[in-house]
Amino acid sequence: MIYNLFKNGKHSATCKNSREFVDKANMIYNVYCQTNGIEMKEKLRSVKGAESFLKSQDYDIEKVKENEKKLDEDRDFPANQESTQVKSNNEFNPDRNGEVYFTKIKVKGVSVDLEYSVVKGDDVIKSTLPKDDEPKEEFARALQQLISDVVAIGECPKKWEKDLEVLGISLKYCNNWTLKGLTISVLRRLENSRSPMSFSTPFKVFEDTNDKNLAPYGCKEKVEKIIEEAHKYLKGERKNRQRKLGEVS
Numbered sequence: 553m554i555y556n557l558f559k560n561g562k563h564s565a566t567c568k569n570s571r572e573f574v575d576k577a578n579m580i581y582n583v584y585c586q587t588n589g590i591e592m593k594e595k596l597r598s599v600k601g602a603e604s605f606l607k608s609q610d611y612d613i614e615k616v617k618e619n620e621k622k623l624d625e626d627r628d629f630p631a632n633q634e635s636t637q638v639k640s641n642n643e644f645n646p647d648r649n650g651e652v653y654f655t656k657i658k659v660k661g662v663s664v665d666l667e668y669s670v671v672k673g674d675d676v677i678k679s680t681l682p683k684d685d686e687p688k689e690e691f692a693r694a695l696q697q698l699i700s701d702v703v704a705i706g707e708c709p710k711k712w713e714k715d716l717e718v719l720g721i722s723l724k725y726c727n728n729w730t731l732k733g734l735t736i737s738v739l740r741r742l743e744n745s746r747s748p749m750s751f752s753t754p755f756k757v758f759e760d761t762n763d764k765n766l767a768p769y770g771c772k773e774k775v776e777k778i779i780e781e782a783h784k785y786l787k788g789e790r791k792n793r794q795r796k797l798g799e800v801s
Contacts, residue, residue, distance in 0.1 A: 556614040557606065564611065570599045575752065577602035583754060584609065650677070653729055657782045658720030658737065659695055662686040665720070666782055671729060686791040691781040695720065697774045702738050704768045705753045715741045717748075721778065724755070733757035733767060734775060 555573040557564040567573040577596050585592040596602045603613060650672030658665040666681040695718045703713055719737040726732045735755050739748040756767035 554616040556616065558612040558614065559610065561612075573599060574602045577606055579752065579754060580609065580611075581605055650675075651729070652783065652786065653725055654723060654779055654782050655725075656720065656722050657695075657778055659687055659692050660719055664691075664785060666786060668782075668786075681786060683785075687785055688781070688789060688791050691778075691785055694774070694778045694781050697777070698736055698771070701768045701771045701774070702736055702753055705736070705756055706751075712740065717741070719750075721775065723775070723779075731758055731772065731775065734771075 553570060555567040555570075557567070557576070565576055567576050574596055581596060582592060584590070596605060606613060650670040652668050652670055654666060654668045655678075656665065656667035662684055664681070664683045664685065664687050666683075668679055668681070670677040670679060698718045698721070699713050699716050702708070702716060702718065703710060717739045719739055721737070722735045724732045724734070733756050736753045737750070738752065739750050741748050756771070757765050758767055758772045760766050
């Protein structure tokens with residue numbers, strides 16, 4: 553099930569499944585508590601609870617069965633461009649077919665998950681590259697440079713830095729395909745739990761007149777380095793071997 557959220561008649565977010573829907577509701581809940589000086593109680597855990605809270609905040613929720621309609625996640629594409637869904641990495645050569653703009657970059661251990669849009673003229677092709685080819689150390693290291701930004705955005709104690717691991721980033725673009733902003737996905741190791749705590753930062757932009765919306769100074773340059781490493785990975789630069797794009801695993 554896909555969940556579309558609307559606020560004051562405007563599209564706010566698209567969640568591809570119930571877990572993303574509940575996570576999004578918790579992010580909104582967290583911002584609501586911070587804005588109103590309220591101590592955040594136990595997190596929302598169910599779709600029903602998430603729906604109830606969002607409706608109380610005047611959000612309209614549209615549920616769409618995934619096989620009925622294909623939607624662009626978070627409406628990342630400029631509205632006047634045509635979007636085609638593609639899921640491949642062997643037969644599609646982005647260098648030959650258009651400009652690549654990453655919308656999701658995730659690295660966990662030896663696993664890399666890339667989502668990107670390829671723009672050629674008025675056409676936009678959305679593609680994914682999930683791979684178990686271990687990335688070069690420079691790629692993983694570039695993501696971890698965002699730890700200080702996570703601490704700043706989340707208003708966390710600085711001592712948290714040693715316990716944080718950046719899993720990935722989600723990016724949005726303006727209509728001219730310049731970087732608009734990002735969300736950072738994070739793990740925090742916990743002393744008294746077997747499993748780490750996972751969370752995502754609020755969406756932050758790189759340019760805005762409102763300081764509360766801005767990403768920390770220097771964050772954009774770190775993101776550009778991550779994008780550079782993602783391009784290298786997409787072209788076949790991996791830790792264990794140099795794979796040519798289009799080579800079958």
